[in-house]
Amino acid sequence: MDRLWTPWRFEYISNVDQATSCVFCxxxxxxxxxxxxxxxxxxxxxxxxxxxxxxxxxLLIVANRHISFLNDANPEELQDIILMSQRCEHALRLEYxxxxxxxxxNLGRAAGAGVEHHLHMHVLPRWVGDSxxxxxxxxxxxxxxxxxxxxxxxxxxFQTV
Numbered sequence: 001m002d003r004l005w006t007p008w009r010f011e012y013i014s015n016v017d018q019a020t021s022c023v024f025c026x027x028x029x030x031x032x033x034x035x036x037x038x039x040x041x042x043x044x045x046x047x048x049x050x051x052x053x054x055x056x057x058x059l060l061i062v063a064n065r066h067i068s069f070l071n072d073a074n075p076e077e078l079q080d081i082i083l084m085s086q087r088c089e090h091a092l093r094l095e096y097x098x099x100x101x102x103x104x105x106n107l108g109r110a111a112g113a114g115v116e117h118h119l120h121m122h123v124l125p126r127w128v129g130d131s132x133x134x135x136x137x138x139x140x141x142x143x144x145x146x147x148x149x150x151x152x153x154x155x156x157x158f159q160t161v
Contacts, residue, residue, distance in 0.1 A: 024062045024118040037151045040087070040158040044080035047088060047158065049147055052114070055124050056145040057096050057154065059088050063119040069107055073119060081121055088123040091157035098125030 027036045028046065037049035039059070050058040061084045063077055070078070085103055092098060102124040106113040 022066060022118050023115060024120065025066055028062075028064060034151070037147055039091075039151070039154055040084075042080050042084060044077040045084050047084055049150055049154075050122070051147065053124075053147075053150075055126065055130060056150055057092050057098070057125045059092070059123040059154075061085055061088065061121040061123065066117070067119050068117045069119065070105065081119075085121060085123060087158065091154055092123070092125045094157050095153050096125050099128045100126045102126055 027038065027048065030036065033041075037051070039047045039049070041047075044064050045061055046064065047059055047061050050060050061081050063073060063081065065073075065077065067073055067077075073081075089101060089103075092101070103121065105119070105121050107119075109116045
């Protein structure tokens with residue numbers, strides 16, 4: 001039997017149902033952006049690396065306000081999230097040169113939201129052929145880059161975008 005070691009997932013797995021506060025609200029209130037992999041902040045949203053990415057460069061755009069659904073957001077928040085998605089697309093194109101993107105929201109636990117009560121948008125760079133036998137047959141994601149390396153690559157892109 002082959003083994004794929006992912007020790008960073010243990011903290012998530014062992015605490016997923018024990019969280020007493022919102023991870024995004026905690027990150028929003030802290031002044032530790034590099035530790036939390038926050039790439040940029042705006043008036044109504046912030047961008048950070050997904051700690052459990054599907055691909056290298058998997059970003060999250062998170063509403064500053066603790067709201068669950070798009071219907072709860074005001075027009076300024078919605079506009080800011082979409083403008084941040086443009087910044088993410090631009091930064092990822094500059095640094096990773098993907099062939100395309102998946103962008104979207106998982107609203108509610110049934111839709112796959114890992115943090116179901118705080119609105120956030122996923123931005124995933126995609127490449128032709130990035131789904132290989134390991135992810136299709138083995139149902140395992142292989143991420144070729146560690147989060148600190150991804151952060152180091154993308155942070156300058158957000159400072160100039």
